[in-house]
Amino acid sequence: MKIQPIIASLALMAGVYTSPSAAQQPLNFTVKAGEVKTTVSPGMWGIFFEDINFSADGGIYAELVKNRSFEFSSPLMGWTIPEGAVSNGQIMVVNRKDDNSSNPRFAKITLPAARPFTLVNEGFRGMGIKAGEQYHFSLYARQQPGSAVKFTVTLLDDAGKTIGTTTVSLDSNNWQLYKTGLTAAATAAKGKLQLTFTGTGVIDVDMISLFPQHTWKERSNGLRADLVQLLADLRPGFLRFPGGCIVEGRELVNRYQWKKTVGDVNEREVIINRWNNEFAHRAAPDYFQSFGLGFFEYFLLAEDIGASPLPILNCGMACQFNSAEVVAINELDPYIQDALDLIEFANGDVNTKWGALRAKMGHPAAFNLKMMGVGNEQWGPQYVERYTLFAKAIKNKYPEIRLVNSLGPGPSGDKFNFLNDTLRKLHADILDEHYYSSPEWFLSNASRYDSYDRKGPKIFAGEYAAHGKGTDGYHKNSWQSALTEAAFMTGLERNADVVEMASYAPLLAHVDGWQWAPDLIWFDNLRSYGTPNYYVQKLYANNKGTVVVPILKDNQVISGQDSVYASTVVDEQSGELVIKLVNASATAKPVAVAVEGVKGLAANGRLTILRSNDLQAINTLDKPLGISPEEKNIAIKGKTVRTEIAPWSFYVVRAKINK
Structure with missing residues (x-):
């Protein structure tokens, strides 16, 4: 663990603002704009949807009637x-x-x-x-x-x-x-x-x-427009669905089965939601899945918001934290066939069985599925045994489909190490890492991927969130959590040759029905708002760029020195340099960023600032924009960008590169 991130985290915990000395010398950074390190994946920043916190029924799915077909365990519930x-x-x-x-x-x-x-x-x-x-x-x-x-x-x-x-x-x-x-x-x-x-x-x-009447795109059986608009505004590169632990189920009988979620909405089988009674202190006995939002609607949503679909399928294993039930290997074929049939449903010709169903549902064109997840947060040799059979069958028939593979529920330890070593030897396509940790962990791990094998599998940071507790004991979407995520994400962006995708989790939460916190977007029956974490994600995704270029201090990557974190990309389409700077300390930091490898920069750039003087500040339904981006012009002289990064802040600078 590095010393500087520890110092930064102490400043975060202290919550004390220190004004800079008038004579404080600027931190001198260098951007080597002519040295392209790697390209940025078009799907670098995406979203992860799981039906938790009443995200689907009672949330993004606009149906207002609960238990509309009397299929809950208590038929007249609601x-x-x-x-x-x-x-x-x-x-x-x-x-x-x-x-x-x-x-x-x-x-x-x-x-x-x-x-x-x-x-x-x-x-x-x-x-x-x-x-x-x-x-x-x-x-x-x-x-x-x-x-x-x-x-x-x-x-x-x-x-x-x-x-x-x-x-x-x-x-x-x-x-x-x-x-x-x-x-x-x-x-x-x-x-x-x-x-x-x-x-x-x-x-x-x-x-x-x-x-x-007013649903997203005015569709019948549609989605709640304000929530989808918040997702669309993120400009996500991918949409991972339907979870999450929903995929596994507490037992296999209530796992997610995609074939039961397509076709006529009236014929989709209602099942209990696994978050119904997972948390005794937040029990929701009326939480079921109607599947009005099913796999067809997920694919359609991904298409609507310009995201690549990333479906995750059950691999014959229920949640290992609950029942640890697995299907016998000699009975795994139907699970594998489900995966093959899903590819046909998404991409198949309209004359195929499942392609014909897609066309009948109103979408004759293919959904252009390119990747699929095998299992959610599974671990152990039993997962490897089942993944291997899935991979063989899928690659034999659809070699172009890339597979996302579990590395277990955490970012370290025996479960992680076993799968990381084993799946690398099996030449897996994409490894899915999850980390729900303290804000201090995120600061200390901003350099996590600097030393990863550049020739190994790509990394999907599939679920992450900084968990800082509020005074009531629950995790909060505080500015502290968002700021440390912003710092961590500089390391993801800097290592885009290894990290191909990343998504915060969970995505949505009903203020009166949640089971898990923190979450990216909160809503009630009429209103919704993005958290500070949402705006961090939005600033990264909306300023993604196309190639990574180095930003250095004393010829070293900037990852916690002086409590500052930084990454830089070039947007070749707009001809702009994009600099991201995070100050995780209570002291303002003057910086001078000298840009090499360009003829010059435009005299005026754009500066976007996300900040708060209160690390525990949050957005609310009544004050949805309490912590939200502020935009202003920034004057640039020559090829040096000068600014002072305010305490506890995230800055994004866009500067036009002179041809």
Whole structure:
């Protein structure tokens, strides 16, 4: 461990600002702009999505109705029904598993004469309803012969007051999809949906759904527009999905099976979310996966935001922290076939089985899948045995597909060392390293990849976040955590010849339903905001450049000396030099960056600053831009960039290179 990062971390923990001496000499850095060290992967900075913290249902998936098809373990969870209605048989949940194994349940409602029946759905910690927004309601229903039933759809505000209503009459004895629209007259942060059935007879209902008109790209069964926009603004190079531990499941029976998440949304099998009861102190018994957001929607999302898709598949192993269940090797073939079929689904001709399904779902063009993950955070010889069989089958049929491979749950130790040594000998394509550690760890490891083998597998920094605790004991998205991540990321960028991809994790969290913190983006039913960590990621991804060039102090890389961290790239497309500087100390640092290997620099550049005087400061729903980038011009004389890096700050300088 280096001395300087320790000093920097002590300054971080002290949280004391020290003004610079008027006579303080600048730190002299040199950029060798003519010495290209390596290219930067187009997918260098990406995003990792996992359905944790109500990220999918109740989050980015815009469906407002919870338990819309009565498939939760408690079939009426999320629904409020009249007292005594169940016991007297006025509502029954019918299981037709033999007829429809993927969506077996529906509700049967009996209406005695002149007695209306009301169902109320609470949504996901309430429903976010916006004044003036149109909402699309739908349900499948049938009425028994001789019945005469209609129903009223009502939007309720937080106090139970009506803020929108419409009525639908039923006209069929067979299952039929009914749709209607209604406009909200007021805004509600925790609204509800009420259905009132009137008339006489018996009605069956299923797949009760409510979506806002305004989804991402106005798609039906769509995604929440504000959350997707935050992702798009990151300009991610890749989208890793669907996790994470979701891929593994607590046991194999509730692992993620991609084939059950495509095709007709009404036929996608609901399962329990593995984060339902993982953390006793943050239990979420109503956390299930409807898979309205399935593999097709993930591929579509990646395409929408310009990211390469990176699906991760189960390799025949459940979570080793939970059950450690594995499928027998002689029964692994279906798992491997799932991987081969997924490639066909993504890239196959429309005349193939799975390519035809993709086309039927509305996307005849291929999704251009180039890489795939085998397992999530597996470890041990049992993983190597299964990975080897996957790799052989995939490479034999699709040699162009690159595979991402697990190095276990942490960045060091016996589990990591075994897989790192073994998979390198097997000439693996990409090794996935994960690190959830203290802010001090991130400072101390900014040089982690400086000495990695340049001829070995590429590295995917697949999950990382600095975990600094707040006063309540929970990890917080503090400026301290974001700043140390920014410092660490200079080392990732500097070593782009080894580190090909990187993504913060987790991505999304509902403020009323989270299980894990910190997270990159937080939201409630109406609002969302990017954390300081989000803006660090955004500044790196939006200033990615195309090639890495050295930035040095005393002919050494800048990685903690004087508590400063730095990396430099050239954007050959815009003709700009991009300098990233991090000051992890409580003292301002004047710097002079001399640029060699160019004829000159434009007289005016752009400076973006991300900083705070309070290391424990965070953004909130009420103050979403408390810590956010500030842009200004910076004057440049000759070929030297001069500035003073404020305490606890991250600077990005863009300067045009004179031809």
